[in-house]
Amino acid sequence: MKRAAGILLVAGCAVAQEGRGAYQEAFQSWRQADPDLERAAATAGAALGVRTGKMAEEAAKYTAARKAFLDLQQGTMDASARSLEAVAAPSEAPEATRNSELKVSTANSAAGSSIEAIGSDPDRGLQQLRQSIERERAALTVLSAAIQDRQTAMATATKTTDAAEQARLKVADHYQSLAVALQQASQETSRQGAAWADYYRTLSDGARGVQPGGAAPVTGVVTGIRPVSPAPAAPSGRSITPVPLSRYVGAWTYPVRNTLYLGAEPEFVDLVVHEENGQATGTLYARFKLPSGSTGDPILRFDFAGSFQNARGQSFSLETSDGAKGTIELIPGPAFNLIEVNFTTEARPGKVQKANFLLVKK
């Protein structure tokens, strides 16, 4: 069992190395993704949204990898503490030693008395007996010394066992405190992950001039939305669709309040739609609120492309960042600055597969 624990510890170290590599790689990827983001925040405007989305995704990957590494380290510390079991104290009842000494002492006294009683009696038989008793007394003398030696050895063993136990407890406590420290670091890393997502969203809003707590881009659900004055129509001759292309094209985001969705609830969404020669291309980046305790991936990112059709709802093929294919439908909303998004993708473990929500134009 102990050997198995040892193998597990060694295996744990090897896995920890892999875990370290994963978070280091994720960190570099995050840091190199857009090093000028903050410098560009004052001038990029709505275009910063896509960049912050990408950065939020990279930050989420890094914090997840770092947390996994810290959790693994914590497991190693716990296993290390458990591998040090206490050793039983070499106990022996003190009266057992005293009884031995008493037996020897009694026998010694009896032998002495017998020798004294025989004295120098010239009887040959008695002298033989005296010699025999003297040999017995000699055996008792060396036995007494052996009992003393063992008593001393036992006392030393008890003392060293106590000292080793104290040292073991100290080490076990130390492993436990390291495990607790790593657990706290892991929890803080989780909190940081959420804080990074909030930060990038706030940064995106700030770059668009949106103040937190200020007027919401969307003032109500479908029936209560304040219509915005129509933007200029697309250049004549280019309007393929029954409504102006501007009802589809541009940067869109999930509103801060008065949200509307069906199915998976978005935490934030950034959608960018481009048009060129009647062809649509675009990217959607979203983070969803998963049920408590879910281990799924809240992040979804996909690109889509296709031709604009003479229809109100436009449907395009999409492909997610992990290769799942699907379709996205863009439906102009009840107001000029609103668009409904409806998508489905092939199933991928832990990923959001379909969603339906209303976005507001940036």
Place this chain on the structure above:
Amino acid sequence: MLAAVAVAAQDKPLQEKAAQDKPIGLFSSLQQNVEKRTSEWDTLANNLEGRIGRLLPCDPRVRSAIEEVSRASEGRIVALTEYWLAVSAASKTQTEAVRRLLAQEDASAADRKTDAADAEQERVAVNAQLTDLGESAKRLPSLAAAQKALDGLAQSTARMAELAAERGQSAERLDQELRDLLNATQARQTAIENAMKALAAEGLRWSGYYASREARAQTECIITNPNGAAAPRAPAPGKKQ
């Protein structure tokens, strides 16, 4: 008796058992056996002189009474040896565990530094972000909220870097504590082995004493009955004379 001790000493399954079984159960069982054997020996040894004092010198029961106590003494020493072997096996197992942990910690020393360096690298990177954003926020006031959020992250990251450094220092202390523990377990192992040697020596001396006691009984028989044969062995229990 030494043969019995030697057999016990070579009792590999017992040592393996000591390492594999739940220590409390095993040690409790061995401890109980020691107490039982010691009690048996105590009773016989304390009554020996009283028993043989009432017998004639050449009564075969004299010899058998001494041999019975001698066997009980051997039984006690064997029980004690089994107990100490189990303690020794557990001690060795713990020493090996400490060695493994020490090797693990030695191998992790560089990792600790990497961990602290990584956390520091993150702190520096976030501070650089904060500086850049501060410049942007001067030009675009709506970035103030993001600036505040990033400032919170910078503080949190700085604290994480401090904690990573503290974990590194703590691990260095752990390394020293493991070395102390290794020394302590090695000292204990030496003491246990010395105690086992002393136990074997004591067992040998008890056997020597009982042999000399039996020799004295033989002499007493010879001088009181010079024409008789040596004191015969007592009949085995259940056998008819």
